[in-house]
Amino acid sequence: MEKKKVNSKLKLWSLTLIVMILFITGCGGAKQETTTSQSEKQGTDTATEAETIKIGLILSTTGTFAPLSEGIKNGFELYLEQHDGMLGGKKVELKLEDDEANPQVALRKYRQLVHSEKVNFLVGPISSAVVYALRDEVEKDKIVLIDANAAGDDLAWAKKSDYVYRTSFSNWQNGHSTGAYLANNVGKTAIAIAPDYPAGKEVVRAFKAAFEEAGGKVVKESYPKLGTNDFATYITDAANTKPDLVYAFFAGSDGIRFVQQYKDFGLQGKIPLGGSLEFGDELIIQPTGDATEGIISGVVYSPYLDNEQNNQFVEAYQKKYNKLPNMFSVEGYDSAQILDKAITEAGSIKSEDVIKVLKGISFDSPRGPITIDPKTNNPIQNFYVSKNTKKDNVIVPEVLETVEKLTMPETSPFPQ
Structure with missing residues (x-):
């Protein structure tokens, strides 16, 4: 009888041990499976991130x-x-x-x-x-x-x-593009006007170099504050100086105001206005309309x-x-x-x-x-010397001359 009790206890412990082993193994397997699934998910997420x-x-x-x-x-x-x-x-x-x-x-x-x-x-x-x-x-x-x-x-x-x-x-390309054409075809004396910040001074610097190399002379430079609302002082000064032409660089709302005021003060058609590529662009042409007619600029793009x-x-x-x-x-x-x-x-x-x-x-x-x-990380590209011309009641920058593959100098041609 005692021996049967011992055997029964042994069988019970053996069965319990087997159940415990199976339970642990099962839990371990489930844990491993879960970990693998999370790893795969993380890999998928990373791959998705890498594709964005x-x-x-x-x-x-x-x-x-x-x-x-x-x-x-x-x-x-x-x-x-x-x-x-x-x-x-x-x-x-x-x-x-x-x-x-x-x-x-x-x-x-x-x-x-x-x-x-x-x-x-x-x-x-x-x-x-x-x-x-x-x-x-x-x-x-x-x-x-x-x-x-x-x-x-x-x-x-x-x-x-x-x-x-x-x-x-570059500002050098922007200013340089029309310098020779304006000196050879419009006049030999010019006033240059641009906003008082790096782009304004660099564009005028390049225009002046190209204009004077072609036989022209910039007789005065003016630099109003960026965001100027009233250009009366500068336009009146240009009228009194009477150059062969005015060269100007203004962008955005400054350009719109300058072009409109140039017409309002009666200089349009009296003193030719030449300018940077912005003056031949839709951003200024559209809101100012006829006020831009006759402006000569060097554009990189036109619709x-x-x-x-x-x-x-x-x-x-x-x-x-x-x-x-x-x-x-x-x-x-x-x-x-x-x-x-x-x-x-x-x-x-x-x-x-x-x-x-x-x-x-x-x-x-x-x-x-x-x-x-x-050599410069700058684009080599065409510039188009254009005159704003009215065609079918629309102002269109009509191309007068193409400056092909205008390339910026490898080093600065200006004294430091």
Whole structure:
């Protein structure tokens, strides 16, 4: 009897042990299965994140430069729409920040985008002063900046960076493009007027060099404050000085006010007005209308340029935004286009891989063929010396001369 009790106890302990082993094994297996499932899920999430590119847009969406920023944003978004929201085969997430055309604000917004939002690329800014402020941060963080507008000359010279590539134009190109034509065809004496900030002084500097090299003479330079509402003092001074022509550079709302006041003070048609590419652009032509008639400028883009890509671009832009594109629309469009091509060719979104492709990259723009000069990281492109002409009650920049493949000097031709 005692022996049977012992055997029964042994059988009970054995059964209990087997159950415990099976339970532990089962729990371990379930735990392992759960861990594997979480690992697979994490891998899937990471892969999804890797397929999304974050792009930070640093633009001046308020103030004088707001219309320029709108054009860049519109052009960039149109390109994305035409390519299923993708660049280089990867989905794009845009992050837009307003730098207020203020270098200190821009630095704060830059750090937010790069350090907090972890964007992969930057596009912008508008202001030359802002791009100069951002340059060292970009260099330190090794993040690619596609300069969609800021035209500061030194960005191609002393402040050139392997991480900054311009898709717009330089101030040197902008000012230089019409200098010889105006000296040879309009007059030999000129007054130059531009806003008192880096772009204004650099554009006038380049115009003056080209104008005087062709036999002209800039007899006076004036630099009103950026955001000036009343140009009466400067226009009256030009009327009293009586030069052969006035050369002016103003962008955005400043340009609209200057052109309108130039007409209102009776100088239109009396003293020829020549200017930077902004004066032949829809952004100023549309709101000022007849006041722009007769202005000669060196443009990089017009919706009236006759090439297949531009015809398609204009049609698509009008369909999406119900208005003609301007120069800044093309800057945004081309910024997306160059990123698309560079990422595709690099097969990577890593800065070190992408910059190898960006050096010397070429592409066809609605404005014509573009090559990024590896010596300056600045676009080699055509400029079109144009005269604003009225055709069928519409002001059209009629091309008088094409300056082909205008290339920025490798080093500054100006005394330091």
